[in-house]
Amino acid sequence: MAHFPRSLSSLTDRPRRLALLALLAMAALPSTADARIGGYDGIWNVTFATTRGNCSSGYSVPFTVTGGRVSSAGGGRVSGRVNRSGAVAVQVSVGASHASGGGRLAGMVGAGSWNGIISGDRCSGTWHATRS
Numbered sequence: 001m002a003h004f005p006r007s008l009s010s011l012t013d014r015p016r017r018l019a020l021l022a023l024l025a026m027a028a029l030p031s032t033a034d035a036r037i038g039g040y041d042g043i044w045n046v047t048f049a050t051t052r053g054n055c056s057s058g059y060s061v062p063f064t065v066t067g068g069r070v071s072s073a074g075g076g077r078v079s080g081r082v083n084r085s086g087a088v089a090v091q092v093s094v095g096a097s098h099a100s101g102g103g104r105l106a107g108m109v110g111a112g113s114w115n116g117i118i119s120g121d122r123c124s125g126t127w128h129a130t131r132s
Contacts, residue, residue, distance in 0.1 A: 040065045040082045040105050043073050043132040048114065053123025063090070063129075065105075088112065096120075101127055 043062055050057040062073035070080035070090050080090030086105040092098065097119055103112015110129035117123075 040086065041067065044105070044110065044129045045132060046110075046127050046129045048125060048127050050123050050125040052125065053118075054121045055118040055123035055125075057125065061092075062132075086110075092116075099123075103127065105129065107131075 043064055045060055045062055047058065047060045061076070063078055064071050064073040065082055068082050070078060070082060070088065072078035076092055076094035078090060078092050080088060082088045082105055087102070088105055088110065089100070089102045091100045097117060099114050099116025099118065101112055101114030103110055108131045111127065113124065113126050115122075115124035
């Protein structure tokens with residue numbers, strides 16, 4: 001009967017162990033998709049224009065993006081998300097006024113549309129954003 005040294009069995013297990021370690025290392029590193037989400041992080045100054053309704057136009061509001069989440073950088077309650085491709089969806093409320101909007105961020109700028117009820121008037125329009 002042939003006797004194989006114990007080290008031979010460890011040689012056949014070694015490639016499996018290396019493959020497992022490589023997979024674990026890859027899972028621990030951030031993916032390019034995760035890096036792109038963080039690519040929108042920062043303070044965005046958003047300027048609103050009213051195209052329909054009797055609402056004031058041209059006011060600016062700062063928003064914060066952190067890890068794909070949108071929040072207020074000033075007054076009011078802001079919630080929303082930015083996905084990997086830069087598509088953004090946001091809800092804003094200040095007192096009895098509320099609005100929702102959507103659009104896209106790319107690099108240092110963004111644009112989209114919004115609609116809501118501002119001081120009792122139903123309005124809609126566009127928004128443009130620049131990152132500080």
